[in-house]
Amino acid sequence: MGLRIRGVVLPERAERSFRIDGDVLREDPAPGGELLVDGGWLLPGLVDVHTHPGTEGPESVFADATFRRHLTEHRDAGVLLVRTPGTAAPVPDWVERDDELPRVRSAGRWLATPGRFFPGVGRDIGEDELVAAAVEEAAADGWCKVIGDWRWDEPAVPLELLTATVRAVHAAGGRVAVHCQTAEGSRNAVLAGADSLEHGMHLDPGLLDRMAAQGTALVPTLGVFAAGAAERRAGAPGPRRDDWLAGWAALPGTVRAAHEAGVTVLAGTDSFPCGTVAAESSWLLRAGLPPEAALGAASWAARAWLGLPGLVDGAPADVVAYDRDPVAHPEVLGCPERIVLKGRVVR
Structure with missing residues (x-):
């Protein structure tokens, strides 16, 4: 009969029993087979929607081993x-x-127009090349990533160009993520119809209803900003420092307002070590998201946004199990008792 798991499935809060059939789940209430999990709380595998494995900073070289x-x-x-x-x-x-590694959705190489991003780290292109390059990157795995702005006092990618890029990628069946940390960059990403805003610092709350209506998600990466805040405060006073700190001060409130407006808010770490998305979920909770929404941002809501179902018959056999309800006890989220990936028992 193989391995079976039984417990309370989130977010539905219904007790269910599944049989692991290869790399998929089969809903199977009948007895028989070894119970790998008998009771507790079951979640679809956790998700980090903004992570950069393979390098550990702009100076490091991408390596397969890393x-x-x-x-x-x-x-x-x-x-x-x-x-x-x-x-x-x-x-x-x-x-x-590789069945021992998480599923990966890639947005290809960063697309950086002149003066935006670390030189030589992404795919350096001219503005006249952006549309074609974005379509090309998205063709590989469905996503592309545009560096929409960079320095606080320099212009973002022009709205007309970003809009043309998003339209071309959408016409080809792809999706567009936009790095944005300035007011102009965030505004342009929303008005261009991007699928996700990565960071969204200085995002105008007046744009949240439009984001919700067109399905633009917000990935605020709160934890990485919080980690850098003390260093910024200790830095020399000046417009750049003050602008950054003002953006960070406003971001948690913007995240809370985004959720209340119906925007999909998701958990992404953008930091090292990897495997810390539970901490990002905690930051979303601190920003004011309800506990279930903060948890879903790192699990079922993120999986659905990336095109995968939760714990239902025929779903991928990616399961994390807990002895305590991680909605009521978010501190347990990063330490599941059981981990099943692609039908294989990790722990």
């Missing part, structure tokens, strides 16, 4: 699906075939 190590760190924390919105090199072909 990529594998980072994905393993994710897996061992129960993060069984990642989206990497920008890499320094194409995601290796072997990743998809």
Whole structure:
């Protein structure tokens, strides 16, 4: 009969029994088979929708061994699906075939027009090349990532160009993530119809209703900003420092307002070590998201947004199990008792 799991499924809060059939789940209430999980709380595998495995900073070189190590760190924390919105090199072909590593959704290489992003780290292109390059990157795995702005006092990618890019990628069946940390960059990403705003610092709350209506998600990466706030405050006073601190001060409130407006808010870490999306979920909770929404942002809501179902018959066999309800006890989220990836028992 194989392995079976039984417990209370979130977010439905219904007790269910599944049989692991290869790399999929089969709803099977009949007795028989070894019970791998008998009771407790069951979640679809955790998700980090903004992580950059393979390098550890703009000066490091992408390496397969580093990529594998980072994905393993994710897996061992129960993060069984990642989206990497920008890499320094194409995601290796072997990743998809490796049943011991999380599922990966890639946005290809960062697309950086002149003066935006670290030189030589992404795919450096002219503004006249952006539309074609975005379509090309999205063709590989459905997503592309545009660096929509960079320095606080320099212009963002022009709205007309970003709009043309989004339209071309959508016409080709792809989706567009936009890095934005300035007011202009965030505004342009929303008005262009981007599928996700990565960071969204200085986002005008007046644009939230439009984001909700057109399905633009917000990935605020609160934890990485929080980690850098003390260093920024200790830095020399000046317009750049003050602008950054003002953006950070407003961001948690914007995140809360985004959720209340119906925007899909998701958990992404953009930091190292990998496997820390539970901490990002905690930051969303601190920003004012309801506990279930903060948890879903790192699990079922993120999986649905990336096109995968939750714990239902025929779903991928990616499961994390807990002895305590992680909605009521969010501190347990990063330490699942059981981890099943692609039908294989990790822990």
